[in-house]
Amino acid sequence: MSLFSAKSDTSVDVLSRILADSYVLLMKTQNVHWNVEGAGFRAIHLMSEEHYNDLFNAVDVVAERIRMLGGKSPATFDEFLKLASFDDRxxxxxxxxxxxxxxxxxxxVRKDLIDGIKKLSESEDFGTTDVLGSRLAFHEKVIWMLKATLEEK
Ligand SMILES: [Fe+2]
Known part of the structure; x- marks a missing residue:
């Protein structure tokens, strides 16, 4: 079952990487939420919770988009760690x-999103481009927040 007559391999590949990036980043963000210590504890604890909640919702949207396009969604830690652009540590x-x-x-993740949007620029998969664009806006907002929170750059 697919939205399009042919399986959209490029879209599925791009989304799979973003799914993996997002899942590994979800874990990293929870690691900080649980283990951070110091003067900024409360602010970072609360901010990281907002971010992992967004990531948790996003992985579902991205995985279901993969299914809509006729792909099989990666769904194990092993696959996520192989596909993601960074590890969980x-x-x-x-x-x-x-x-x-x-x-x-x-x-x-921002770089992977920009690369992915560029790869799909010739396709007519505007639904996927829209999902990627909204993920890009989230990560750019978080980049701004993290930079503003860092004590020394
Ligand atoms: Fe919590």
């Missing part, structure tokens, strides 16, 4: 290091 224990790690991951 946070290399820092301090608050600023954790924020920088999240910032780097959001910037990588």
């Amino acid at each position: 946070i290399g820092a224990a301090d608050q600023n290091g954790m924020l920088k790690d999240l910032l780097k991951a959001h910037e990588l």
Whole structure:
């Protein structure tokens, strides 16, 4: 079952990577939510919750879009870690290091989204482009928030 007569492989590939990026980033964000310590604890704890809730909703939208296009959605940690542009580890224990790690991951998802939108620019899959565009706006907002929260750049 597919919206289009032929399976849209490019769209499915682009969405699969974004799904994987988003799932791994969801885990990273919860890691910070749970383990952050220090003066900024409350602000970062609350901000990270907003962000992982958005990511949680987004993975469902992206996975279902893959299904609409006739693809099979990646759905295991193993697949997500292979497809994502970064891994699930946070290399820092301090608050600023954790924020920088999240910032780097959001910037990588942003890059994957921009690359994906460019790849689909010749297709007529405007529904997918719309999903990708709204994900891009989210990550750009978070990049701004994380930069504004970082104590030293
Ligand atoms: Fe919580």
